[in-house]
Amino acid sequence: MNSIDATIAEKGLMSSEMGSERTLYPYVTGTSVIGIKYKDGILMAADMGGSYGSTLRYKSVERLKPIGKHSLIGASGEISDFQEILRYLDELILYDNMWDDGNSLGPKEVHNYLTRVMYNRRNKFNPLWNSLVLGGVKNGQKYLGTVSMIGVHFEDNHIATGFGNHLARPILRKEWHENLSFEDGVKLLEKCMRVLLYRDRSAVNKLQIAKITEEGVTISQPYSLKTFWGFSAFQNPTKGAEGSW
């Protein structure tokens, strides 16, 4: 881009200078992300939906991405802003690698970087409209944290964004425990994702589960969950109360 006519580039066509710069509302959005610490590291789950208002417009959006060697990011909210954040992180990791000093940014550092980015944008009334989940393992230390679009950030043993705050957190509070096995961790995440599928209008039945351990990152192939509709009460719910629902 450096040979592009400088005046045009500076006048703000490729940068965000012109006009009122406050993000008013999101367009293409992803719903909940859930993350948990388990025995060997972090497990994270997110569906692959990109909603456009009430339309479930895109069904193959990857909302879980590896960052460097030690971290995994999951995002809900505006997808274009998430794509921009991935570019920022790409540059961050690139510069980190260019030092070539044997050091690499761990999840704690990446989380801190994201927090600064999100909070500074919030202060300019032009937020990146995302809730991010950042998980990773470095030198045996597990890390799981979150940053919201206004810069609120914290770490915990289990994290949920969006609807997950309301629907997944109670389940995680009850059933999470230290040293979950991989199988139990996946089952716990799937339990949360299934509830979200039943009760979140913007949920889509195509999800990925990602795992990060000291060895590295694995993101599963997309898959769908079975749902249960066999309650007898579902057969004739308005019997005896016609017109109700």
Add this chain to the structure above:
Amino acid sequence: MDLNLDAPHSMGTTIIGVTYDGGVVLGADSRTSTGMYVANRASDKITQLTDNVYLCRSGSAADSQIVSDYVRYFLQQHTIQLGQPATVKVAANLIRLLSYNNKNMLQTGLIVGGWDKYEGGKIYGVPLGGTILEQPFAIGGSGSSYLYGFFDQAWREGMSKDEAEKLVVKAVSLAIARDGASGGVVRTVIINSEGVTRNFYPGDTLPLWHEELEPQNSLLDTLSLNSPEPMST
């Protein structure tokens, strides 16, 4: 009746981009409206960016035109400096940059489609907000609301060029039938290793859908055929 002739030109629109085995087919309707008035009934919403990359425009006519003009300019420079044709991905990313960085001011949904020697035929959707998504097929514009179900059922991987074009023409035609903001003719652009082909399908070449009747020149033509019954019901 609300005939606001000063309303901004908006291409209500139906736009489609579909990959097939060997290239891409882009399709669009041709209606540009100013409020309720049809300002242009034969617009061309499929705009050339380079020899091998084209753009389907929807939303504000002004916004989509200016974005495409700038990207065409940037791509011309890029091609000279690179020494070979630009790739579809580069074109799509330039569209994304303008859409994303000016998201507060722009109201245009775009579909970038083309063919390059590295990746073959590719379609990139860039909806409102500046998200970029590479897709086997993309639909956009107000008329696309009526096509989600149609594509869920009719889309297949690995279609031939003719199958893909027929699908696009059928889809745009269905959207025109139900979306007031879409209409006119169906234009398609096919891009592959051999080059670019533009096609034009006026209304009389399109199939008839539910509650639509075969067009005729005048009532008088049917009157003379069924002589004893001038007016029925």
